[in-house]
Amino acid sequence: MIKGIVTDIQRASVHDGPGLRTTVFFKGCPLHCDWCHNPECIAFPPQILAYPEKCIGCGMCEEGCFSGAKVPCGKEMSTDEVLSQILLDKDYYGNEGGVTFSGGEPFSQPEFLSELIDKSKAEGVHCAVETSLITYHEEILKKLDLVMADLKIWDDDLHKKHTGVSNKIIKEHFIKLNTLGIPIIARTPVIPEIEQGIEEISAFLHSLENVIQYELLPYHPLGESKRVALGQPKTEFTVPSKDYMKELEHYVFVR
Numbered sequence: 010m011i012k013g014i015v016t017d018i019q020r021a022s023v024h025d026g027p028g029l030r031t032t033v034f035f036k037g038c039p040l041h042c043d044w045c046h047n048p049e050c051i052a053f054p055p056q057i058l059a060y061p062e063k064c065i066g067c068g069m070c071e072e073g074c075f076s077g078a079k080v081p082c083g084k085e086m087s088t089d090e091v092l093s094q095i096l097l098d099k100d101y102y103g104n105e106g107g108v109t110f111s112g113g114e115p116f117s118q119p120e121f122l123s124e125l126i127d128k129s130k131a132e133g134v135h136c137a138v139e140t141s142l143i144t145y146h147e148e149i150l151k152k153l154d155l156v157m158a159d160l161k162i163w164d165d166d167l168h169k170k171h172t173g174v175s176n177k178i179i180k181e182h183f184i185k186l187n188t189l190g191i192p193i194i195a196r197t198p199v200i201p202e203i204e205q206g207i208e209e210i211s212a213f214l215h216s217l218e219n220v221i222q223y224e225l226l227p228y229h230p231l232g233e234s235k236r237v238a239l240g241q242p243k244t245e246f247t248v249p250s251k252d253y254m255k256e257l258e259h260y261v262f263v264r
């Protein structure tokens with residue numbers, strides 16, 4: 010049975026796709042977005058999040074920390090172990106809900122993802138993925154009920170500067186994905202300090218008929234405390250104001 014590295018499994022999620030969902034967070038991502046709200050999902054190997062203010066000096070580190078001062082992040086799990094968690098809420102998913110494979114980048118562990126989709130679908134669970142579309146695994150994508158994908162910045166140089174990768178391949182993957190007939194929800198995280206070219210992004214996505222929805226997600230500083238716990242510097246991004254989000258409102262669409 011295939012195993013993969015998972016950082017967390019969140020039940021009863023209402024922010025990771027339609028309906029009530031279980032979200033499985035894969036560890037590892039080829040991008041390094043400066044604003045990433047899940048920085049513990051970027052590196053592939055397991056890590057420790059350190060919160061020294063919670064240390065009570067018990068000296069029992071080798072047995073595992075029970076005070077929350079050292080939190081292991083990244084656990085090897087088999088597809089059956091993950092599936093058993095997904096099925097816990099099967100009765101509550103209804104017509105819309107299901108499982109969302111997120112991260113990190115779920116397509117960075119393609120065999121693990123593929124087997125999880127197969128097993129979830131065999132149980133009648135709606136399967137969605139949250140992806141950067143930096144890779145394109147057509148055979149896996151075809152099995153999905155919904156793809157949620159980001160186009161973060163239009164200008165390629167700025168994209169490289171803030172994510173570590175070119176967006177040319179991501180745009181190409183959007184165009185290829187659009188031919189598969191799978192519903193796509195496209196998103197852009199809104200970072201006021203960056204000229205993201207949201208007008209151009211929206212026009213591009215609107216030209217793809219299977220993009221059923223385009224959302225703008227305001228930057229949230231959720232990742233900051235985790236960045237510090239990983240020994241990384243804090244970022245200097247700010248949460249967009251309500252007025253700024255309102256200015257951008259006409260770029261979003263639902264079909």
Ligand code: SF4
Pocket residue numbers: 063064065066067068069070071073074075076077078079
């Ligand atoms: S186990 Fe946790 S609380 Fe105890 S000394 Fe180690 S880090 Fe501190």
Ligand code: SF4
Pocket residue numbers: 038039040041042044045046047048050051112113114141
């Ligand atoms: S693609 Fe997502 S998980 Fe990967 S670094 Fe960017 S925000 Fe984080």
